[in-house]
Amino acid sequence: MTDRTPSERADACVVGSGPAGALVAHRLASDGYDVVVLEAGPRFSRDSREERMERAVRPVDGDPDVWDVGGERDAYRSTGRRFYPLNAARVKGVGGTTLHWQGMVMRYHEADFERTTPDGATWPIDYADLRPYYAEAEAALGVAGASDNPFAPPREEPYPLPPFEPSYSDSLFAEACERLGVVTHSVPNARNSEGYDGRSACVGYGTCQPVCPSGAKYDASVHVRKAENEGARVVDRAPVQRLETDGDGRVETAVYATPDGAEHRQTARQFVLACGGVETPRLLLLSQSSDHPDGLANSSGAVGRYFMDHCYAGADGRLDEETRQNHVGFITTECHQFYDDPGRATQGTDGSVPRSDADLSPIKLEFLNYAGPSPVEMALSGEEWGDDLRDTLEAAYGDHVGMGGLVGQTPRPENRVTLDTSTTDDHGNPVPDVQWSLDARTRRSIERANEIQTRVLTEMGARAVSTVGPDETGPAYHHMGTTRMGEDPEKSVVDARLRTHDVANLSIASSSVFVTSGALNPTLTIAALALKTADHVRADL
Numbered sequence: 001m002t003d004r005t006p007s008e009r010a011d012a013c014v015v016g017s018g019p020a021g022a023l024v025a026h027r028l029a030s031d032g033y034d035v036v037v038l039e040a041g042p043r044f045s046r047d048s049r050e051e052r053m054e055r056a057v058r059p060v061d062g063d064p065d066v067w068d069v070g071g072e073r074d075a076y077r078s079t080g081r082r083f084y085p086l087n088a089a090r091v092k093g094v095g096g097t098t099l100h101w102q103g104m105v106m107r108y109h110e111a112d113f114e115r116t117t118p119d120g121a122t123w124p125i126d127y128a129d130l131r132p133y134y135a136e137a138e139a140a141l142g143v144a145g146a147s148d149n150p151f152a153p154p155r156e157e158p159y160p161l162p163p164f165e166p167s168y169s170d171s172l173f174a175e176a177c178e179r180l181g182v183v184t185h186s187v188p189n190a191r192n193s194e195g196y197d198g199r200s201a202c203v204g205y206g207t208c209q210p211v212c213p214s215g216a217k218y219d220a221s222v223h224v225r226k227a228e229n230e231g232a233r234v235v236d237r238a239p240v241q242r243l244e245t246d247g248d249g250r251v252e253t254a255v256y257a258t259p260d261g262a263e264h265r266q267t268a269r270q271f272v273l274a275c276g277g278v279e280t281p282r283l284l285l286l287s288q289s290s291d292h293p294d295g296l297a298n299s300s301g302a303v304g305r306y307f308m309d310h311c312y313a314g315a316d317g318r319l320d321e322e323t324r325q326n327h328v329g330f331i332t333t334e335c336h337q338f339y340d341d342p343g344r345a346t347q348g349t350d351g352s353v354p355r356s357d358a359d360l361s362p363i364k365l366e367f368l369n370y371a372g373p374s375p376v377e378m379a380l381s382g383e384e385w386g387d388d389l390r391d392t393l394e395a396a397y398g399d400h401v402g403m404g405g406l407v408g409q410t411p412r413p414e415n416r417v418t419l420d421t422s423t424t425d426d427h428g429n430p431v432p433d434v435q436w437s438l439d440a441r442t443r444r445s446i447e448r449a450n451e452i453q454t455r456v457l458t459e460m461g462a463r464a465v466s467t468v469g470p471d472e473t474g475p476a477y478h479h480m481g482t483t484r485m486g487e488d489p490e491k492s493v494v495d496a497r498l499r500t501h502d503v504a505n506l507s508i509a510s511s512s513v514f515v516t517s518g519a520l521n522p523t524l525t526i527a528a529l530a531l532k533t534a535d536h537v538r539a540d541l
């Protein structure tokens with residue numbers, strides 16, 4: 001039987017075992033410290049991955065939610081102007097949301113750390129501070145990539161793994177983009193292009209999101225295992241209910257629940273919160289007490305505020321030729337040309353993208369490896385059989401091309417995570433309420449992304465081009481901003497050492513510390529910041 005009682009002695013207690021928590025735990029355990037990780041969700045057996053993949057590709061077999069998210073345990077509210085589908089955006093389990101993620105990993109640009117929020121807040125660190133940690137994070141995750149992105153920040157070291165080959169449709173895009181002066185380059189991917197770190201090369205199941213059965217896609221269970229091999233203790237199904245402080249304002253205890261209905265108290269010298277961008281502020285708010293009436297580490301009132309996600313912009317159309325591919329499961333080509341300067345014009349060999357003078361957020365463009373709607377889902381949801389069905393599938397599949405894109409959001413105080421006391425989880429705690437909305441700048445930036453995407457598709461000769469614009473957009477499931485970093489304790493929650501201003505032995509490893517969102521997938525930056533957090537915690541131990 002799993003022992004879920006507290007460790008007698010712990011130097012560090014890490015809450016959450018996604019990439020942030022797993023990397024912190026591994027680094028501290030490797031240095032010989034006693035580390036306990038408390039993880040709310042279960043430990044999913046590796047052997048179950050093939051069956052989970054089948055569940056994902058054959059929705060008829062039952063619930064397509066392969067990581068068992070939902071129900072009372074994961075209850076939430078969304079009362080903002082736009083619905084936020086929180087349970088599609090996270091996984092609670094050993095390995096966290098990387099069990100489900102796509103695995104695109106790029107460094108934030110230098111400009112990301114220079115951006116200022118509307119209320120004048122800035123990042124207290126710059127790219128140079130994170131640069132060595134980015135290199136370590138790339139080695140830890142095993143990133144396959146090429147140094148072919150002229151817009152990327154400076155790097156000296158090559159990627160640990162060679163890049164994946166561009167797909168056939170990438171070559172169709174590349175020709176049109178060259179004519180328009182739109183630059184294409186490879187995507188750094190946290191999946192093995194060859195054997196790495198004891199895991200096999202990608203074998204092309206194409207089901208990376210929501211499950212990679214082969215283990216070629218990195219997920220944080222890799223660093224959970226490594227941390228355990230170094231002596232860390234990882235307790236699953238142990239959701240932390242609240243943190244309690246001593247009379248001196250230091251965290252003394254993490255109170256956690258176990259499946260037998262018991263509540264336990266884990267003491268430690270240092271605590272690191274790594275519960276993701278929604279549960280981290282929630283836990284701080286749940287840790288409200290007479291000494292901390294507005295929640296822990298919340299003297300600024302910023303806990304839960306400035307919630308951001310990246311917004312999706314997309315366009316797709318059909319060619320008069322085959323795109324000659326199946327969905328290979330991941331994206332191999334993208335474009336950062338409109339990132340630092342989203343309004344820029346281009347001039348190619350045979351055309352251009354016109355300039356936009358509007359004030360815009362950063363835009364990242366993606367060239368999707370997509371040939372058409374899933375034949376399985378069409379067959380299962382349609383009414384046709386036999387030859388009719390075959391004709392429909394043949395007509396619908398094989399000639400589609402699609403572009404995606406991420407657009408950054410402005411941090412605004414009204415976009416926030418609060419506690420909803422009208423609904424409780426399976427332990428009687430108020431659930432998180434995610435209040436999310438789009439501002440005018442974000443809407444304009446999505447329209448700008450659509451304009452560039454349509455220009456590219458039209459140049460390719462695509463017909464029936466349709467877009468996913470500001471009215472249809474959805475989140476990319478990157479939760480940021482809810483415990484932001486800063487030098488000013490009145491405006492921010494953690495300092496440049498990722499330690500909370502208010503509580504000396506409490507640090508946060510999460511994209512919740514991001515001050516601005518950028519428009520790049522956040523997890524490499526989360527990993528780099530987690531390694532930095534671990535170094536600072538180590539210095540305090």
Ligand SMILES: Cc1cc2nc3c(=O)[nH]c(=O)nc-3n(C[C@H](O)[C@H](O)[C@H](O)COP(=O)(O)OP(=O)(O)OC[C@H]3O[C@@H](n4cnc5c(N)ncnc54)[C@H](O)[C@@H]3O)c2cc1C
Pocket residue numbers: 015016017018019020021038039040041088089090091092093094095096097098100101102103104105209238239240241274275276277279280283476477478479509510511521522523524526
């Ligand atoms: C569909 C999808 C695709 C994505 N694709 C990409 C991508 O291509 N590139 C990219 O960079 N990012 C991507 N992401 C985002 C990425 O998964 C997250 O940025 C990353 O997992 C965050 O890491 P984390 O450790 O901060 O949090 P998480 O991975 O969410 O882990 C947090 C952990 O904390 C646990 N926890 C929460 N509350 C408690 C508590 N009270 N007590 C104990 N444990 C608790 C949770 O159970 C969870 O296991 C994607 C996400 C989704 C959903």
Ligand code: SF4
Pocket residue numbers: 191201202203204205206207208209211212213214215216217328329330
């Ligand atoms: S395509 Fe590669 S990374 Fe994706 S699920 Fe298959 S083996 Fe895993």
